[in-house]
Amino acid sequence: MTPQTHEIKTYRLEGQAIELLSSPDVWSPYSAKEMISFLTDFGYLESIAGSRVLDLGTGSGIIGIFAGKLGAKEVVLTDYCPSAVRLAVENAEHNGIIAHGIQSDRFKALKGQKFDFIISNPPVQPWLFTDLEHPESRQDSATWNEAGSDGRLVLDSLIAQSKYYLNKGGTFIASCSTRHGHKRTEALLQDYWEGAWQQIYASEHAIDLSYHRPYLPIWLKLQSKDHDLRVYQKDAQGRVFASQTTPDGKKMLIMNWENDKITYKFILEDNVWTAYNTLQHALFEISAHDSRLPTHDTEAAWYYQYILVRGTKN
């Protein structure tokens, strides 16, 4: 079945004009633009000409098509969403790029393949409306962007498995986000890519509540457990914190205290904030009026960091 395409848009990326058809069940190419611009501007794609490239979770195909425009010898576009694969291949052809489309849940249909570059802008949302076992419940790009109870399903697989699909000297580049839980991402990178990975980029984005509001409670719940701020607010002095409530309705703040590297959870009771560690041990107390506490006088916007990481197979 041909995906129901709507309109064709031109994306001007680093001197390349790429024309892409859109479809309601395929991720819009906008979030890839920042990644592509940074990677190009800072020379991370300089050696892509002549290489074999995998764009995993390809959506519209934008990353793989851009790689093709830069002269990649072979481009493989994969996505778990069948209409994304069809659309991505159609988009590649429309832009004069010969690409091979493979429907695959993460690396499952790619056994034995080797690439010089694996580039991915993986999904981030936790399961809310669907789950992996029931792809039929995925009807639109939002549900296709759900990735496990913590949103990490595809990212974890990229970190753990890319090495097996890379040629020696090959590179994996993935976008990730504090919404994935970045301490966990760093720990996994350290485990699987020890000494051979770097964080190459980070930028702050505001959470688009018109789209992400349903996922906010899950991110807040996850961070109240592991104190790894997926989403945060900022006060007028730029202090970063998350103002939440406990399941029994008490005020909760998750933040670093002064310049401490540790993120504590503070719970307010009888005008006293008690700081807890992740083991739920009470560590110290501060007054509710302490001027070092963040002020809530700014807009109630939520933010996250968008991050790019890169690993090289030695």
Ligand SMILES: C[S@@+](CC[C@H](N)C(=O)[O-])C[C@H]1O[C@@H](n2cnc3c(N)ncnc32)[C@H](O)[C@@H]1O
């Ligand atoms: C954030 S979108 C990125 C799309 C495109 N690469 C871009 O940057 O515009 C994530 C993509 O991952 C796909 N995806 C979701 N779960 C997947 C899985 N288990 N295996 C492979 N791809 C998956 C989605 O269908 C979606 O196209």
